[in-house]
Amino acid sequence: MSSTSDNHQELREAVRSLCATFPAEYHRKVDEERGYPEEFVDALTKAGWLAALIPEEYGGSGLGLTEASIVMEEINRSGGNSGACHGQMYNMGTLLRHGSEEQKRKYLPKIASGELRLQSMGVTEPTTGTDTTKLKTTAVRQGDRYVVNGQKVWISRVQHSDLMILLARTTPLAEVKRKSEGMSIFMVDLHQAIGHGMTVRPIPNMVNHETNELFFDNLEIPAENLIGEEGKGFKYILDGLNAERTLIAAECIGDGYWFIDKVVPYVKERVVFGRPIGQNQGVQFPIAESYIEIEAANLMRFEACRLFDAHQPCGAQANMAKYLAAKASWEAANACLQFHGGFGFANEYDVERKFRETRLYQVAPISTNLILSYVAEHVLGLPRSF
Numbered sequence: 001m002s003s004t005s006d007n008h009q010e011l012r013e014a015v016r017s018l019c020a021t022f023p024a025e026y027h028r029k030v031d032e033e034r035g036y037p038e039e040f041v042d043a044l045t046k047a048g049w050l051a052a053l054i055p056e057e058y059g060g061s062g063l064g065l066t067e068a069s070i071v072m073e074e075i076n077r078s079g080g081n082s083g084a085c086h087g088q089m090y091n092m093g094t095l096l097r098h099g100s101e102e103q104k105r106k107y108l109p110k111i112a113s114g115e116l117r118l119q120s121m122g123v124t125e126p127t128t129g130t131d132t133t134k135l136k137t138t139a140v141r142q143g144d145r146y147v148v149n150g151q152k153v154w155i156s157r158v159q160h161s162d163l164m165i166l167l168a169r170t171t172p173l174a175e176v177k178r179k180s181e182g183m184s185i186f187m188v189d190l191h192q193a194i195g196h197g198m199t200v201r202p203i204p205n206m207v208n209h210e211t212n213e214l215f216f217d218n219l220e221i222p223a224e225n226l227i228g229e230e231g232k233g234f235k236y237i238l239d240g241l242n243a244e245r246t247l248i249a250a251e252c253i254g255d256g257y258w259f260i261d262k263v264v265p266y267v268k269e270r271v272v273f274g275r276p277i278g279q280n281q282g283v284q285f286p287i288a289e290s291y292i293e294i295e296a297a298n299l300m301r302f303e304a305c306r307l308f309d310a311h312q313p314c315g316a317q318a319n320m321a322k323y324l325a326a327k328a329s330w331e332a333a334n335a336c337l338q339f340h341g342g343f344g345f346a347n348e349y350d351v352e353r354k355f356r357e358t359r360l361y362q363v364a365p366i367s368t369n370l371i372l373s374y375v376a377e378h379v380l381g382l383p384r385s386f
């Protein structure tokens with residue numbers, strides 16, 4: 001159910017028909033087993049959907065953010081969870097924008113074909129959290145390599161990826177003019193790194209989201225794996241955020257429509273006190289309200305996509321789309337769970353699983369408060385608060 005028209009019906013139908021071959025039972029089983037949706041991710045990769053943003057010259061589909069966002073939306077709308085694979089869609093943007101021609105030729109075609117997975121990005125650290133410029137992981141140049149020491153936390157999909165983009169400090173904070181300077185990004189070959197200076201400790205968590213603590217103890221990375229210029233890594237990460245925010249917004253919108261599509265038929269059919277519960281305004285209004293919010297978020301998401309694809313500034317729209325969409329999907333999740341009554345808690349209805357999954361978007365990859373700060377400072381010109 002959606003009243004927002006777009007011109008991508010064929011694309012939608014194609015992604016939807018692939019997703020339909022992985023029914024609710026599949027995603028439920030993967031969740032219950034705390035497994036990885038290997039077959040689902042393989043099918044999406046083989047069909048080329050996760051390479052939507054890779055240009056054709058590097059073997060991808062060369063589509064815009066609008067189309068890529070529709071892929072993510074449809075995955076979540078089908079009952080799946082893009083969290084298992086969205087890194088593959090947007091992590092390569094850093095390489096595409098800032099990597100050398102040699103690096104792009106080395107990695108992108110293999111990422112597009114699925115031979116290599118670049119699902120992971122290591123930024124967050126346990127002691128500094130959102131205050132990224134204070135991160136403590138260091139990479140020190142020694143001849144033809146960098147030696148990495150430190151720790152990361154909540155780094156996702158490491159066990160289902162071949163490559164990881166790593167942000168580390170290459171110049172001490174005390175020696176840079178601005179705190180955003182002196183950090184660099186590296187391409188880490190996970191097969192070479194794990195057990196040779198990098199240790200992975202999985203973090204059991206509320207959603208079936210493979211995420212880990214990483215420990216670096218003299219991990220050696222070849223100097224040729226530095227992406228772009230040394231010291232500019234933080235700026236490179238920021239450059240990728242508008243696409244990431246917009247894609248996450250689309251995932252939330254997919255979740256939102258999933259909850260609406262689930263709850264509306266249910267409240268029409270469920271009879272209590274001699275009438276369908278959906279006849280009560282107390283039941284109708286929260287559903288209607290969350291639907292209105294999803295539709296509004298969807299407009300902002302397509303506006304962010306439009307600007308991004310036209311190479312226009314879109315920071316405000318991308319952030320606002322993520323904020324609105326995460327809030328709307330959470331409201332829809334709450335209504336869906338509430339009006340399923342006790343059944344909302346039963347695994348076989350899938351509501352509790354999607355409820356957990358959509359809650360994450362208010363914290364990761366960026367918390368709602370940090371988006372409010374962005375809008376206050378960068379859109380409204382209020383003084384920087386941190």
Ligand SMILES: Cc1cc2nc3c(=O)[nH]c(=O)nc-3n(C[C@H](O)[C@H](O)[C@H](O)COP(=O)(O)OP(=O)(O)OC[C@H]3O[C@@H](n4cnc5c(N)ncnc54)[C@H](O)[C@@H]3O)c2cc1C
Nearest residue numbers: 121122123124129130154155156209211364365367369386
């Ligand atoms: C399942 C999962 C997967 C993740 N995957 C990855 C990954 O692959 N790679 C990666 O690098 N990171 C990943 N993260 C980390 C995620 O990006 C961070 O958890 C998130 O950015 C919040 O950082 P934090 O946990 O350190 O919270 P903190 O920085 O400790 O903040 C905690 C809360 O305090 C509030 N807060 C903090 N600062 C302010 C402020 N200045 N003003 C107002 N409120 C504030 C916010 O509400 C925030 O939610 C993942 C996290 C989870 C839970």
